[in-house]
Amino acid sequence: MPNSNAKLHCNHRGGREAGRRELVSRSLQSAQHCLGDQDFGTAYAHYLLVLNLAPELKISVKETFQFTLFKWAEELDSLARIQDLFNCYEQALELYPNDEVICNSMGEHLFRMGFRDEAAGYFHKAVKLNPDFADAKENFYRVANWLVERWHFIMLNDTKRNLTYLKAIENAVCSGCKSVLDIGTGTGILSMFAKKAGASFVYACELSKTMYELARDVVAANNMEKEIKLLHLKSLDIEIPKHIPERVSLVVTETVDAGLFGEGIVESLIHAWEHLLLQPRPKNQDVSTGDYGRVIPASATVFGMAVECKEIRRHHRVGTQEVAGVCLSNSVQFFSPTYASAGSEETVEPYTTEKLSRIPGGYIPLTEPCQVMTVDFNNLQELKSLAARKPWKLSLPVTEGGVLDAIVVWFVLQLDDEHTLSTAPSEETCWEQAVYPVQGLLDYSVKTGDTVMMEVCCQDCYLKIQKISSLTSDCGMDISDRDDTLSLGNEAELCNALAGLQTTSKQDGNSQVCVLESTEIALLNNVPYHERFKAAMGKVLLSLNPSKDLQSMDVDGHGSEMNLQESQNKSSLDVAPDPLYILDVSEGFSILPIIAGKLGPVRAYSSVEKEQHQAALNVISEANHFPKETLEFWLSHLEDESVVLQRPKSDKLWSIIILDVIETSGLIQQEVMEKAAISRCLLHSGGKIFPQYVLVYGMLVESESLLLESAVQGTEPTLGFNIAPFINQFKVPVRVYLDLSTLPCVPLSKPAELLRLDLMSPLLNTSSREVKVQICKSGQVTAIPFWYHIHLDEDHSLNTSDESSHWKQAAVVLDEPIQVQVGDELVLDVEHHKSNISITVKR
Numbered sequence: 064m065p066n067s068n069a070k071l072h073c074n075h076r077g078g079r080e081a082g083r084r085e086l087v088s089r090s091l092q093s094a095q096h097c098l099g100d101q102d103f104g105t106a107y108a109h110y111l112l113v114l115n116l117a118p119e120l121k122i123s124v125k126e127t128f129q130f131t132l133f134k135w136a137e138e139l140d141s142l143a144r145i146q147d148l149f150n151c152y153e154q155a156l157e158l159y160p161n162d163e164v165i166c167n168s169m170g171e172h173l174f175r176m177g178f179r180d181e182a183a184g185y186f187h188k189a190v191k192l193n194p195d196f197a198d199a200k201e202n203f204y205r206v207a208n209w210l211v212e213r214w215h216f217i218m219l220n221d222t223k224r225n226l227t228y229l230k231a232i233e234n235a236v237c238s239g240c241k242s243v244l245d246i247g248t249g250t251g252i253l254s255m256f257a258k259k260a261g262a263s264f265v266y267a268c269e270l271s272k273t274m275y276e277l278a279r280d281v282v283a284a285n286n287m288e289k290e291i292k293l294l295h296l297k298s299l300d301i302e303i304p305k306h307i308p309e310r311v312s313l314v315v316t317e318t319v320d321a322g323l324f325g326e327g328i329v330e331s332l333i334h335a336w337e338h339l340l341l342q343p344r345p346k347n348q349d350v351s352t353g354d355y356g357r358v359i360p361a362s363a364t365v366f367g368m369a370v371e372c373k374e375i376r377r378h379h380r381v382g383t384q385e386v387a388g389v390c391l392s393n394s395v396q397f398f399s400p401t402y403a404s405a406g407s408e409e410t411v412e413p414y415t416t417e418k419l420s421r422i423p424g425g426y427i428p429l430t431e432p433c434q435v436m437t438v439d440f441n442n443l444q445e446l447k448s449l450a451a452r453k454p455w456k457l458s459l460p461v462t463e464g465g466v467l468d469a470i471v472v473w474f475v476l477q478l479d480d481e482h483t484l485s486t487a488p489s490e491e492t493c494w495e496q497a498v499y500p501v502q503g504l505l506d507y508s509v510k511t512g513d514t515v516m517m518e519v520c521c522q523d524c525y526l527k528i529q530k531i532s533s534l535t536s537d538c539g540m541d542i543s544d545r546d547d548t549l550s551l552g553n554e555a556e557l558c559n560a561l562a563g564l565q566t567t568s569k570q571d572g573n574s575q576v577c578v579l580e581s582t583e584i585a586l587l588n589n590v591p592y593h594e595r596f597k598a599a600m601g602k603v604l605l606s607l608n609p610s611k612d613l614q615s616m617d618v619d620g621h622g623s624e625m626n627l628q629e630s631q632n633k634s635s636l637d638v639a640p641d642p643l644y645i646l647d648v649s650e651g652f653s654i655l656p657i658i659a660g661k662l663g664p665v666r667a668y669s670s671v672e673k674e675q676h677q678a679a680l681n682v683i684s685e686a687n688h689f690p691k692e693t694l695e696f697w698l699s700h701l702e703d704e705s706v707v708l709q710r711p712k713s714d715k716l717w718s719i720i721i722l723d724v725i726e727t728s729g730l731i732q733q734e735v736m737e738k739a740a741i742s743r744c745l746l747h748s749g750g751k752i753f754p755q756y757v758l759v760y761g762m763l764v765e766s767e768s769l770l771l772e773s774a775v776q777g778t779e780p781t782l783g784f785n786i787a788p789f790i791n792q793f794k795v796p797v798r799v800y801l802d803l804s805t806l807p808c809v810p811l812s813k814p815a816e817l818l819r820l821d822l823m824s825p826l827l828n829t830s831s832r833e834v835k836v837q838i839c840k841s842g843q844v845t846a847i848p849f850w851y852h853i854h855l856d857e858d859h860s861l862n863t864s865d866e867s868s869h870w871k872q873a874a875v876v877l878d879e880p881i882q883v884q885v886g887d888e889l890v891l892d893v894e895h896h897k898s899n900i901s902i903t904v905k906r
Contacts, residue, residue, distance in 0.1 A: 087117045091124075094131070103135040107151065114158050121158065128155075129164055136172065148172060163192040167199040174206060180272040183210050187792075197896040204795040204899070210273040211793035213772060214493065215249065219790065220771040220780045221493040224484060229256045229782060231359050231478035232315060236260040240313035240357065244268070244339060246298045246331055247318040250786050251278035254291045257315065266307050268294040277789055284785045298331045301339060310341045315359045321416040321486070322497035322526045323363055323474050329438075329446055330524060332358060336443040343441055358440045360476040365435040365526065366487070367457075367472045369515045371465035372426040375417070377588045378581040379469075379500035380507075387593035387658050392686035395679045396574045399581050402502040413527045415581065416495040419471060419488040421805040423866070429467060429509060430459040432487075435519060435528075454520035454529075461533075464510040470517060470528050472497040499528045512536035577679035582727040583652045585869035592861055592869070596753065597658050599855035600719055603751050604643055604662050607718055642666040643718040644711040646697060648738075650723045652676050657683055659719070660693040668697040670707060708741045716747035722822065724757055725851055725863060726898070728799040729873030731757075731820070733898045739822035752822045754853045754861075759818040759900065761849035763889065765842040765880075766808035773798055773876040796875055796901065803848050803864050803872040811840045811883060817849060817893045818900070831894040838887040847891070847902050848874040875902045 094109035110128045114121060132155050139148040152169045159165055170185030183206045189199035218224065236243070236257060241264065243257040248267035257265050269275040275295040282291050294306055303309060314335050318326040336343070340356035376382065379399040384391050401413055419426055435457060439445050473486040473496045486494035501507065509515065518530040579587070586592065645659045645667045656667035657680065671677055677696055684694045701707065711717060720742045724735050742752050770776060774794040775787040815836050821827040850864040850872045863870035881904060883889065892903040 083116055087113050087120070090116075094127075098127075098131065101134075103131055103138055106131045107135045111154060111158075125159070125162075128158075129162075132165070133168055136168070140172065145176065161192055163189040163196050163199060166192065167196065167202060170199075170202060170206075174202070179206055179209055182206055183273060197899070201897055201899045204797065207793045207795055208799075210271070211277070211790065213798075215790060216775055216794070217493040217772050219250065219252065219775045219786060222780045222782075223491075224493060225252065225780065225782055227478060227482045227484055228253060228315075228317070228359070229260075231482040232256045232313075233260040234479055234481065235313050235357065235359060236262050239354070242266075242309075242311040243313045243315060244298075244301075244307070244311045244335070246314060246316040246335065247326070248278050248293070249274055249317075250790055251281050251291065251293070252781060252784060252786060253315045253317065254278075255282065255285055255287055255784050256782075257313070258287055258290050262313075264311070265291045266294065266311065267291055268296045268298050268301060270295075270297045273793075277793075280789045281784075281786050284789065298339070299334050303339065307339070310339060310356070312341050312354075312356055313359065314340055314356070317360075319360075319363075319474075319476070320497075321495045322412075322414050322472060323365060323438075324521060324524055324526050325412060327524050328440075329449055329521070332440055333443065333446050336446070343443070360478045360484075361441055361480075362437065362439045362477045363474050364437045364477070365472060365474045366432045367435045367459075367470050367528070368432045369429040369459055369461070369467055369509075370419075370426045370469055370471050371429055372419075372422060372468045373424045374422050375426075375498060375500055376466070376468045378415075378585045379502055381584060381587050383588065383590070386587065386590070386654060387597040388661050389593075389654055389657050389683065390686050391587075391654075392682050394574055394682050394686065395577055396503075397577050397579055397584060397587070397679075398502050399500060399584055400578060401500055402578075413525055413529070414472070414497040414499050417471075417498050418495045421802065421807070423802050423804050426471075426488075427463060427465050429461055429463050429465050430515060431462055433457070433459050435472065436526075449521040452521065454518045454527075457517050457519050458534075459515040459517075461509045461511055461513040461515060465508070467501050467504070467507045467509050467515060467531075467533055469501055470499040470515075470531060472499065472526070472528065497526070499531070501531050504532065506533075509533050510536070575679055575682050577652075577675055579652050579676075582869055586651070587654070589867050589869050591865070591867055593654070593658060595855055595859040595861060596655055596721075597662070599753060599859040600645070600655075600659050601662050602856065602858075603719055603749070604659075604665065607643055607749050608663065644668070644715055645719045645721075646670070646711070646717050647721040648697075648707055648723070649721055652679075653721075654680070654683065655721055656680075656694055657687065657689070660684070660689050661687065665693065665718075666695065666711070667693060668695050668700075668711065670697045672698060708738060708745060710745060716750065717742075717745050718747065718750045719753060720745065720750075721753045724754055724820070724822070724853065725870055727870055729801065729850070729863070729871045730797070730799055731895065731898045731900065735898075736820065736822070736825075736828070740825065743823070743825075751856070754855050755823045756819060756821040756827070756854050758816055758852040758854065759820070759849055759893075759895075760814045760852060761817045761847045761875075761891075761902070762810055762814045763812040763836060763838070763844045763883075764806075764808040764810050764846055764848060764874075765844065766806060766846050766874075768807045769798055769846045769874055769876050770880075796878075797873055797899070798846075798876055799873045800871045801848065801874055803850065804866070806848065806874075808846070808848070809840065809842055811838055811842050811844055812836045812889075813839060815891075817891065817902070818895055820895070830896065831892065834891045834893055836889050836891060838883045838885055838889065841884045843880040843882055844877065844889070844904065845880045846874045846876045847904075848872055849900065849902075873900075875900065877904060881906075 090109045090113045094106045097106035097109065110124065110131055132151060136148050136151060155165050166185045166189040170182040173185065174182035186199055186203035186206055189196055190203050241262055243262045243265045245254040245267040248254055248269045251267060254265050254267040269278055275293065279293055282288050282293065294301065301307060316328065318328045318331060320326050342355060344355035381397045400411060401415055473488065476484045486492050486496065488496055513536050514534040516532050516534055517528050520527050642664045645656060645665055647653055647656045648670045652671060653669065656669045659665050659667045669680060680694060722735060722738055722742065723732050726732055739752055774791045775781065777787055778785060815834055817834055818832055819827060853861040864872055890905050894901045
């Protein structure tokens with residue numbers, strides 16, 4: 064009987080196995096059939112069943128499963144079925160927990176939906192699983208720049224800043240502050256300073272998930288995980304006793320930006336004084352510090368001065384009324400976002416930031432530095448009154464004649480009675496300065512004896528400097544600092560003063576306001592860019608339609624240009640030639656389609672998206688007497704805006720397609736070669752892609768600045784604390800937004816051609832190349848800055864490192880410096896993948 068039962072059991076098990084194999088086989092066949100029908104959802108369900116029933120097939124079906132998952136995820140994304148999409152990826156990662164391709168794809172979906180912290184985790188895991196996986200590396204580098212901003216490295220390498228904070232914290236703890244809260248802890252360095260100084264209880268809060276996890280690792284590596292309590296919270300959400308047992312005697316923070324208040328220090332300290340800190344020590348009472356609360360930094364003084372600076376000017380004011388023959392209508396007023404923020408209901412940062420000591424072309428102070436305001440962080444009532452305080456007036460006497468381009472602001476942090484940190488332009492500091500560009504004046508020139516006037520307020524957590532104007536010395540008007548009224552003797556004096564006041568009256572009620580990014584304004588000011596595009600486009604159009612109309616156009620930038628109206632009147636007597644089609648898919652605001660419209664009978668399409676930008680281009684077109692059909696907006700013609708590159712009409716092809724190849728950051732645009740491949744199929748015979756090819760140039764340099772800005776250099780700058788290995792996980796090999804002309808560096812080689820990207824002739828392209836470079840100066844190679852020569856054709860090119868360029872440069876920073884001598888030869892392995900250029904150096 065037992066033998067009979069065993070046999071039955073064996074037969075039953077064998078039958079189940081046969082049934083399983085049959086189900087797996089049928090499911091595989093069904094999955095393949097569904098793939099053929101592009102029914103990716105059903106195919107995915109079949110593969111899930113197969114892999115759960117037959118885990119031994121994981122390797123053999125892996126690639127097909129990945130393909131099915133990605134296609135189904137795209138479909139779910141397009142249908143906005145986000146939860147279903149993430150469920151699919153979670154199921155896939157249960158089956159393939161160590162698959163770098165699935166991890167990377169999951170990260171890409173998360174990133175597109177705004178979950179950057181979570182996306183970084185998946186990208187980081189993909190890179191750990193396969194350090195050579197180029198897609199994951201590039202994705203991680205891009206998100207790392209956002210998650211761990213580059214100033215963290217610069218700040219941690221600032222030994223003076225670290226030492227000054229340490230001494231101020233030691234003083235506070237030694238004088239009785241035994242419980243400490245570190246607001247916005249970052250890597251946890253100030254908390255560890257407090258613990259090292261002898262504080263009994265240390266708490267630290269950090270809102271960023273990435274920085275919180277980083278701080279947790281850093282604190283543990285320094286054997287303080289039991290002594291410092293880390294909270295993944297905004298300080299405004301901390302409650303007693305839920306998160307910390309009782310009020311603390313010291314708050315330390317460095318939640319300040321270049322404009323002092325932009326990271327919310329006022330709001331967080333008001334909350335801290337009301338809910339988390341012991342009461343402040345009464346003034347003029349000599350009592351134990353430990354019984355009372357205090358803040359480091361104790362106070363701050365803000366300074367400002369007016370400056371002339373061509374670099375700031377060209378990024379915030381359009382300096383010409385004509386660009387490559389196109390009249391920029393007076394009916395359009397261009398402003399950068401900093402100016403637009405003054406009248407905006409949205410919370411917009413009212414300043415930009417610059418390291419003035421490294422700004423190209425330098426700057427000229429037009430006034431002496433002036434105290435703008437002070438703030439006492441240990442005075443709750445003063446902090447509360449800041450936001451409610453009415454705007455006050457400030458006047459700066461002009462001491463040097465010039466062009467009024469900006470008000471520059473910096474501050475001095477008084478950590479305690481003994482220790483200060485200054486962010487002044489003259490200081491060697493990790494901070495930049497806040498820049499308030501001057502816009503909208505009728506006249507920007509000032510002379511000695513004039514007065515620069517402005518209004519100052521603290522609003523929306525920002526220090527705002529607005530209504531900047533100049534008062535000529537001829538009107539003899541006396542304005543005292545921070546006086547809300549103008550003290551003038553009589554009506555005649557008032558009229559005289561108003562006549563001398565240069566206000567923002569340039570903007571009239573009939574003008575079209577167009578807000579551009581600062582890089583877009585710099586592009587409008589880039590005269591060589593537009594002139595060379597005009598000449599190159601003219602050559603192509605002339606070769607495709609050598610009519611009298613085109614021949615008479617000024618395509619080379621010299622000679623006489625026929626009046627467009629005359630041309631149209633003349634052509635109406637003859638048979639009108641078929642228009643040539645031009646597509647500009649460069650990103651942002653571009654007047655290239657209008658320039659093309661000046662070159663003859665063309666139909667130019669712009670891909671600008673913002674309605675405000677479209678309206679401005681229409682006004683400019685009308686000012687240049689264009690027929691309405693000359694300029695059209697391409698996206699309005701598309702059923703699917705994700706497929707920008709397609710025929711202008713079913714029976715037409717493009718004569719010229721303009722692609723954005725280089726980002727203003729100094730990197731190559733993503734998928735530009737794929738776009739070029741599609742574009743080549745959409746050109747009729749003789750048509751061109753602009754640019755036709757790009758040459759990448761680079762040179763070897765020694766630059767300590769690039770090292771300090773890219774990674775924390777050991778434990779010395781962090782005063783013995785072990786932080787570098789953890790934050791350096793987020794270092795990226797390429798530094799962007801560099802100004803090579805002012806980068807502190809020593810060239811060790813001459814510029815060399817590194818790579819060619821040919822958009823018209825793909826057979827000339829190589830994704831990798833070896834380049835031999837001769838050393839012309841002894842030193843340490845620490846980085847390889849690179850830039851581009853953008854060839855529109857053989858006769859017209861643009862250099863992205865030129866003074867007039869709106870592009871910045873980038874640099875590959877080496878992990879380890881290489882010692883070289885004059886005459887040495889190094890070999891560079893150069894690779895291009897999507898937008899990433901990687902360079903490996905060997906002897």
